[in-house]
Amino acid sequence: MNNTPQAKPRHRILLVGFPPAQMLDISGPLDVFTIANELSEAAGCGAPYQIDLAAPSAGALMTTSGVSLQAEFSLLDTTLRPDTVLVCGGRGARVASRDAGLVKALATLCDRAHRVGSICTGAFPLAATGALDGHRATTHWGHFDEFSDQFPHIDIDRDALFLSAGKCHTSAGITAGIDFCLSLVEKDLGRAIALSVARELVVFMKRPGGQSQFSTLLMHDAAGTGAGKAPFAELVSWMAEHLTDDLSVDVLAGRVAMSPRHFARRFSVALKVAPGRYVQMLRLEAARRLLTESTLSVKQIADRCGFQSVETMRIAFQRNLNTSPSEFRDRFQTIE
Incomplete structure (x- = not known):
């Protein structure tokens, strides 16, 4: 054998x-x-x-x-x-x-x-x-x-x-x-x-x-001219430049002369994400950029990006990226 x-x-x-x-x-x-x-x-x-x-x-x-x-x-x-x-x-x-x-x-x-x-x-x-x-x-x-x-x-x-x-x-x-x-x-x-x-x-x-x-808001082709997106091209550019403003559905709907309900529906269909979620992603995107490209403190970044507090920003990072702002900076900061 x-x-x-x-x-x-x-x-x-x-x-x-x-x-x-x-x-x-x-x-x-x-x-x-x-x-x-x-x-x-x-x-x-x-x-x-x-x-x-x-x-x-x-x-x-x-x-x-x-x-x-x-x-x-x-x-x-x-x-x-x-x-x-x-x-x-x-x-x-x-x-x-x-x-x-x-x-x-x-x-x-x-x-x-x-x-x-x-x-x-x-x-x-x-x-x-x-x-x-x-x-x-x-x-x-x-x-x-x-x-x-x-x-x-x-x-x-x-x-x-x-x-x-x-x-x-x-x-x-x-x-x-x-x-x-x-x-x-x-x-x-x-x-x-x-x-x-x-x-x-x-x-x-x-x-x-x-x-x-690692992604950016370009994944939503926000400023594109595809069907349904054109009415919001100027709006999303304005939103990105006014992150510390009130970006509630009521305010955003008013800027494009729509009722809040109609705006929320049209926006969600065109950009494939709800307005509130899009606002949070804009703020997260801006915060990620500042964390990697600046020496501003976490609090300064939270303020500049429209978060109510450092804790609010930390929760957003944890929920969406499974990491904290400080950990994100440690991993990806590009300047000394």
Whole structure:
């Protein structure tokens, strides 16, 4: 009888990119799993992952950086049997989400896998397969509205760095793919290995706050000229310049000659956020900018941004960004 221990089959991870793909959406996860392999091998446990790259066709996969990567496999290869499929983002991914042939091939591939995820705008082709229907998902903050328009039946989470819905997982923009893949390593191999990988990469194991701490009010295209937005373009510019004023619904409605109820409804439809929430986001945006670009005290910033007190600003930061103003400044201040 042979008592020799059998090597545990490696977990096969297939990264899927569509040209032009976002380089870091591929290289970030690749480094996470590669370092996990190196650390596991150093501990005498063997490499737990096999990592492959697929594209619409095998061969050179162009990235948005202008550098091509080598895809070992074609997405159309019916012999592929990955354990995990991770769909990477980039301009090509958004285009691919409208290509029926590529979406069908991706759907077939995802059906074969035990775990499926997306990095950044890789959520677009993944959503097109129907895998995310009826679930919450996230993507890069700059494409929230585009995603919601294309997939109205999917509940977009505008703050999560990554989240799960059954066997499907989605993550936010670009470097959030590293956060997400660290969470997969933790689930697969345990917290100790995941922490070691994070240390090697010099990143947070779990980044404080959500992706809203990096986004701006441009995500709402507030000054755009799209349908329904024009009446509020001048108003939102005025609001941003008068944060210490009374910005109640009654006052704002009066400035555009609407009744409060009609204004609140029209504003919410046009900008996809309620007036009160938009005011708070304007104040948070201004506070974030001053915390990173000035040496003003937290109290001075609270006053300048229209918060009633430092405590009111602290609560807003904690509720929306999962961090405090002081912690935010420590992490992101750009001046000495």
